[in-house]
Amino acid sequence: MQQPKVRNSNLELYRIIVMLLIVIHHYVVNSGLMTLMDADPLNMKSVFLYLWGMWGKTGINCFVLITGYFMCRSEITLKKFLKLLLEVLFYSVTINLCFMAFGYGDISMGEFLWRLLPVHSISQDFTGCYLVFFLFIPFLNVLVRNLSKRQHQLLLALCLGVYTLWSTIPSIEISTNYVTWFCILFILGSYLRIYPYKEDNTRFWVIASSCSIILAMSSVLALLWLTRYGIHYGVYALVSDSYTPFAVLVSVCVFMLFKSIKLKHSKWINTIGGGTFGVLLIHANSDTMRQWLWKDVCNNAGYYATDAIFLHAILIPLLVFCICSIIEYIRMKTIEQPLLEFVYRKIRG
Numbered sequence: 001m002q003q004p005k006v007r008n009s010n011l012e013l014y015r016i017i018v019m020l021l022i023v024i025h026h027y028v029v030n031s032g033l034m035t036l037m038d039a040d041p042l043n044m045k046s047v048f049l050y051l052w053g054m055w056g057k058t059g060i061n062c063f064v065l066i067t068g069y070f071m072c073r074s075e076i077t078l079k080k081f082l083k084l085l086l087e088v089l090f091y092s093v094t095i096n097l098c099f100m101a102f103g104y105g106d107i108s109m110g111e112f113l114w115r116l117l118p119v120h121s122i123s124q125d126f127t128g129c130y131l132v133f134f135l136f137i138p139f140l141n142v143l144v145r146n147l148s149k150r151q152h153q154l155l156l157a158l159c160l161g162v163y164t165l166w167s168t169i170p171s172i173e174i175s176t177n178y179v180t181w182f183c184i185l186f187i188l189g190s191y192l193r194i195y196p197y198k199e200d201n202t203r204f205w206v207i208a209s210s211c212s213i214i215l216a217m218s219s220v221l222a223l224l225w226l227t228r229y230g231i232h233y234g235v236y237a238l239v240s241d242s243y244t245p246f247a248v249l250v251s252v253c254v255f256m257l258f259k260s261i262k263l264k265h266s267k268w269i270n271t272i273g274g275g276t277f278g279v280l281l282i283h284a285n286s287d288t289m290r291q292w293l294w295k296d297v298c299n300n301a302g303y304y305a306t307d308a309i310f311l312h313a314i315l316i317p318l319l320v321f322c323i324c325s326i327i328e329y330i331r332m333k334t335i336e337q338p339l340l341e342f343v344y345r346k347i348r349g
Contacts, residue, residue, distance in 0.1 A: 009266040012273025014258035017277040018062040023053040024317045028053025031294035032301035061251035068189020091281040105288035129178035144190040159184045163243040205257035214247035278328030
């Protein structure tokens with residue numbers, strides 16, 4: 001009998017940390033805090049929150065790098081895609097029905113049906129673009145499996161040169177969408193898998209990760225400092241998009257660090273790591289969810305005027321992550337498999 005694949009606990013821990021960073025990013029940027037921070041950017045609270053919430057796009061890169069790393073040696077099946085699609089639809093239906101039932105957000109039936117569509121735009125909608133990107137993986141696998149190492153390197157140099165290096169030049173406009181960028185990350189992740197280093201040097205990647213993180217944070221601090229002189233280039237200019245230099249550099253270095261760590265198999269880490277996509281689908285489900293969670297329930301902006309904002313910014317994302325993980329665990333244990341088998345049988349006839 002075919003043995004079930006065992007998840008690598010080191011990369012599952014990486015996945016957990018990445019998703020927690022994305023939750024923290026949403027805590028800052030989706031709550032009204034940014035307006036208060038931009039009004040007084042050099043305030044100690046603002047500086048802390050800018051640095052605390054700067055890792056969202058880096059987190060997206062990390063998440064997709066894992067997909068490229070593993071899926072370049074795997075195959076997309078109907079069941080795999082259905083599993084992903086049904087998870088997206090389950091939370092879309094359930095969460096919006098709850099909001100409608102309690103009369104929150106004044107969601108009309110037409111808007112409800114619109115929200116049931118898994119893909120709303122091929123732009124910056126992570127969930128929809130990730131679903132579309134998933135369909136590209138079989139074709140990307142044909143590409144990367146037939147490239148020589150030199151061709152793979154040149155393709156990566158071309159992609160990262162066009163999107164990442166040129167993005168540092170203010171006069172050059174770079175425009176992309178998540179589907180395109182995810183395909184580039186797949187090519188990058190597959191290269192790291194197909195052409196691994198002979199040995200993973202954890203010490204080297206600790207240093208590289210630390211340096212890249214310090215550089216990324218320094219870029220934010222430097223751009224914050226420039227606001228003192230009326231120069232508003234954009235505090236997150238070098239990390240605000242997934243293709244920006246430090247978002248790419250940090251994600252690759254930290255990925256390689258966690259890949260090099262020898263961590264014993266942990267059932268708990270693997271279980272929580274396996275539910276991280278569900279955490280995203282729950283807490284970032286819609287604008288209505290963002291309004292309800294970050295503005296009404298957690299009142300992030302209301303805490304900005306108090307000294308409790310520091311503790312609030314640490315504890316609330318942790319609490320949100322834990323609650324969403326529990327909800328996703330219950331769904332996986334009670335609903336996922338029966339629903340997947342039922343839909344699969346209906347499709348297969």
